[in-house]
Amino acid sequence: MKKKGFYLALIATLLASIVVGVGAYTRLVHAGLGCPDWPGCYGFLTVPDTQQEIAHAESLFPEAPVEVDKGWAEMIHRYVAGTLMLLVLMIVIQAFRNRREPGQPFKLPILILALITLQAAFGMWTVTLKLWPQVVTAHLLGGFATFSLLFLLTLRLSGAHREKVPEKPFLFLRWLAVFSLVLVVGQVSLGGWTSSNYAALACPDLPMCQGQWLPPMNFAEGFDVGQDIGPNYLGGQLHAEARTAIHFAHRAGAILIVIFLTLQMLIALKVSFRVGGSIGSTVRKLMLLVMVMLTVQVGLGLSNIIWSLPLSIAVAHNLGGALLLLSLVAYNYFLFGGALKKSGLNNSLQDLQEIEG
Structure with a gap:
């Protein structure tokens, strides 16, 4: 059943x-x-x-x-x-x-x-x-x-993953994984705000925005969550500088996530190779999955700008964000919820004891 x-x-x-x-x-x-x-x-x-x-x-x-x-x-x-x-x-x-x-x-x-x-x-x-x-x-x-x-x-x-991963030396990785999940949820929120305010093409060029590193932006209007209810928002209601602020924030969020997840990957590789065994191998595989999803998502985001938001790529960018989120859910689930087989856990614990010894 x-x-x-x-x-x-x-x-x-x-x-x-x-x-x-x-x-x-x-x-x-x-x-x-x-x-x-x-x-x-x-x-x-x-x-x-x-x-x-x-x-x-x-x-x-x-x-x-x-x-x-x-x-x-x-x-x-x-x-x-x-x-x-x-x-x-x-x-x-x-x-x-x-x-x-x-x-x-x-x-x-x-x-x-x-x-x-x-x-x-x-x-x-x-x-x-x-x-x-x-x-x-x-x-x-x-x-x-x-x-x-x-x-x-x-x-x-x-x-799967019924046995618990040992707290040491994975405690720091757990906190990094949770923070990564929070960051990606925040970036998804920015993406949703960008889309719902029709700001996806507010910066039509790369790597600058409208030919400037810091174009005119209105963050107060762009992130005013007290907008009036009533008008038809099809096509958007915000001024150009407000939409630019939203788009710029979404780009900045993407850069922050790339930097943070890259650092987390390096730390995860160091810890996983020290521990070895099935647990270390699984951490590396899941972290690799996260980075692959991130790379695809960044590529789709850049493609949206280069080719002016083609429908197929824009839809794929939405799905890519969801899959990146799922890869982090799997990574967090493994670190918090379990290891692989009990024998693999015991082997990794023995490896850890040898390292600490």
Whole structure:
């Protein structure tokens, strides 16, 4: 029965990746208001496409002419997200049935269900508040959080890493891993704020911005989270200098993360080679995975600027951010949650004792 829960969690994780990708596509093709109501589309369960349906829809929403392509982008996102919610509900029911089995997480599935329910509310507010940047950014973060927690649940149900990694000499690596996770979440938030305020092309050149190292910027306006609710934010409402400030901050955050994760990699390599054994090998592999994801993500970010935000690369950049986050979740899970086989742990402890001796 627990194995069934693992497969459900794995399928849900894969489906969550599709939700993140379709959500990014919907935002990038400016289809966030493709349906001006929620949960339907112009009062229909699907997108109105016949002449009669379109005429009826536009009579109900005269300020929002029907654009069939954008409507379908929005509704497909809702359909996939709704399917994910049903799947998470199945996971919760399965977890409840298996709650007495050793190693069966129960609180985590409940948390995921609560989060995805909140996500549905954010989806509604995204439409009713007409793409208010605060809600759009929160909706993106909620999607990334759902994806990450489903991945964590999959790891826990897989049965891997049940033995604890010794606290020494990994304590410092644990703190670095947590801080890296916080930094990446902050960078994802900046990315969401950049996208929701249409600031992705505020700096169209590299390595400078608008031909200057420090162009005119308005951080007060760019990061004013008290923006008024009411106007239609499709296309953005901020002035050019405010958008430049947002984009510049996102670039600075990327540079900070590259520096920090590179230093962490060097420290992780030093510690892992000292310890040796299966634990040291796994630390190196996971850190390598993190750096590969980081390299891909930086490359996608630079490509967005060089080629002026092509749709395919922009969507891949969103998914790349999610995968970088997942790689850090796996790295933290290993350092905090467990080692490999008990024999590997014992061998590594013996290696450590020899080093300390």
